[in-house]
Amino acid sequence: MSEWLVTLRKHRNYCLAERQRAFETNNQKSDEQVMYQYGAFCDLNSRSEYGSYCPLTCPVVKHGVMSAELTKSSKKHGLAWGNASDIQSKRTTELRAESEWYGRVNSDVLQGNLAKLDTAYNGFFQHKRGFPAFRKTSNFKSFQFKPGQAKLTVNCTSKKKRCYSHVYLPGIGSMRYLDSRTIPTDADIRTVTVIKEADGWYMSVLLKEPKALPEVPDIKTVPSAVGIDVGINKLISLTDGSFVENPKFGTNKKTRRQLRIRQRRVNRKVKGSKNRKKAGIIVAKLHKKIADKRNDHQWFAANKVVGTAAAIVQEDLNVKAMKSRCKPKREKGRFMANGQSAKRGLNRSISDVSWGELFSKIAWLALKAGKPVLAINPKFTSQECSVCHHVSKANRDGEKFICESCGHIDHADTQASRTILHRANLEFVSIRRKNLSGDSRKVTLVRDDSAIRGKRDQGKNRTSKACTERSRSVIPEKRILFEQLSLQLFD
Ligand SMILES: [Zn+2]
Structure with missing residues (x-):
């Protein structure tokens, strides 16, 4: 091969x-x-x-x-x-x-x-x-057999963990393969692609769906919907308050260290030598393992999301733009620090979670289940209160969400997922506010003014004390509520 x-x-x-x-x-x-x-x-x-x-x-x-x-x-x-x-x-x-x-x-x-x-x-x-x-x-690692050429004999009947079946590939011969996903006996086998990966040879079998896919209803007619917010700390936050964790397969401390060591072993070997090649294979195997783990976890997450409700509302993320490099900062012909070195770590984390892959898995599972998926504009979803729809940067304090306007307290990511679902609902009831973020911003401006005025009356000491207290974020929730109410009184 x-x-x-x-x-x-x-x-x-x-x-x-x-x-x-x-x-x-x-x-x-x-x-x-x-x-x-x-x-x-x-x-x-x-x-x-x-x-x-x-x-x-x-x-x-x-x-x-x-x-x-x-x-x-x-x-x-x-x-x-x-x-x-x-x-x-x-x-x-x-x-x-x-x-x-x-x-x-x-x-x-x-x-x-x-x-x-x-x-x-x-x-x-x-x-x-x-x-x-x-x-x-x-980057040339696969070849394809036309439909009807490869003959598969599936002799996997027991539900044992490791089970081998046989395949005959014309020109290559008969060989056994590990039956990781048993092919139904009545399946219509189309093309068979043989792929070489870091840890061995794989076979991708294209099957024709025996039944037609169910019809996807209009999102306005479904009885229930779930909003999802994707992130780095929590992979997915759902509207019902549950989460799917992000194990950070490629960027956690252990894997980073392992990758660093193995990569260094490659770099220390003579270029073009056999030993360098061997060391390279070991790195590639680790990358493959990380990718496999990520894939598996994403299927689990996608299944959970699709099983929750009859429709899914997600963000319309532009991942490529999020991963862009910081603009170079120039002063008198010299390049100044622009924060790229800090951004690099974030970019790495974004690559590691791969939201795009996750979204396509959700889309496929939803299509199979006949559930509609809607993508909404993600602007300010993490800053908007899901109860009163007040938008402010100050609403957020790490993972905690405290609305400046109504005092609503929630987990920041759950909160964002609820806002996402709400935005889809706006389209449900045909209010159709196109310039949503623009509208909200106007409101914010007015509220900010009054807040500053209120603080000025309070005096400088009081304000600074409140600020430090908030940033520490160790104060019990009741105390915060009190602070919120007093702010409202000043309004
Ligand atoms: Zn609010």
């Missing part, structure tokens, strides 16, 4: 290079014949023709599609040339007879490899995706 990966990667890279070269040839404007313009030769320097220069020689045309003009002219010249993918596909078949390495690879897998390149090409020209890149060993 490792051998296959090498051949397939070379095949892909060669086809890509050929297409690129053909494209460059096409764009060389000359007054010669049309055929010359479109690249009659695979290599301009040697002017060698079809079949005599390189293993995949062919004139490949722009966008992988032959223009009507060229099709006409090639027919005139008695050449039956199709588009790039047709030519390369035909040549690949010939190549299997010529080369031992190509001959060993299953022909459908090889053609599928080419089809993948075509998809990448179409993505670039039609859907404005990135241009297909050359692949290194490190």
Whole structure:
């Protein structure tokens, strides 16, 4: 299988290079014949023709599609040339007879490899995706069998922890595999993808759902909904007051230390040596383990969320923007401290929790269960009171939420999840306040003024005392309530 990966990667890279070269040839404007313009030769320097220069020689045309003009002219010249993918596909078949390495690879897998390149090409020209890149060993790690090729014999009937089944892969042979998720006997098996990971080989089996997915009702008609607030201290906070913890698989002290030690072992070995490679594998295995743990925990969390209510309301987070670097600060041509070193740790934590992955898992489970998911604008959700909807930065004190306006006390994250649910409700009752944050801000401004006025009357000492007390956050809740009420009286 490792051998296959090498051949397939070379095949892909060669086809890509050929297409690129053909494209460059096409764009060389000359007054010669049309055929010359479109690249009659695979290599301009040697002017060698079809079949005599390189293993995949062919004139490949722009966008992988032959223009009507060229099709006409090639027919005139008695050449039956199709588009790039047709030519390369035909040549690949010939190549299997010529080369031992190509001959060993299953022909459908090889053609599928080419089809993948075509998809990448179409993505670039039609859907404005990135241009297909050359692949290194490190990012070419899988190949795919077409539906009906791989034969699975599931002989796992008992509910033992470790159970092996057998699979026959054409061109490779029969082998056993660890049955981690038993495939139902009546399942319609589609493509089978073989993937090389740090700790071994994996097989991803695509199954066709036997039943159609349930219809997702309109969110306005559901009987119950749950709001979720994602965070770093608590992975998920639900409206019912429960939490899903975040074990910080990749950023906790133990793992960080382990990673640091193992990474250092790699760095100390001679570059290009076998020992360095071996040490690198150990690091990769640890990363894989972290990813596996995270994945498992996220499925658990997603299942919990989806099982709670008939609809889910979440934040519409822009994780990429949250992870952005701090802007460089310049003073008289010198770069000043901009807080990036502190931000780096936060960015690492954000990468570790991977909310995006979690949201996609929730979306999939909800779709399977026929439950609607709504994403709302997350602006000021952590500062807004869920009872009186007063928005202020001072409402929050670490994990504690104390409303300045009504004295409502709650856990800050639970509070945020309730605000999130409330915002979705606004749309329920069709109040439709589009500029929600703008509205709330106006209110805040007025309240802030009065609060300052009140404090000024109280005198400086009193204010500073209140401030220190709040920041310590060790005062019993009753005392805080008292403080809140007195503030309101001054209003
Ligand atoms: Zn309030």
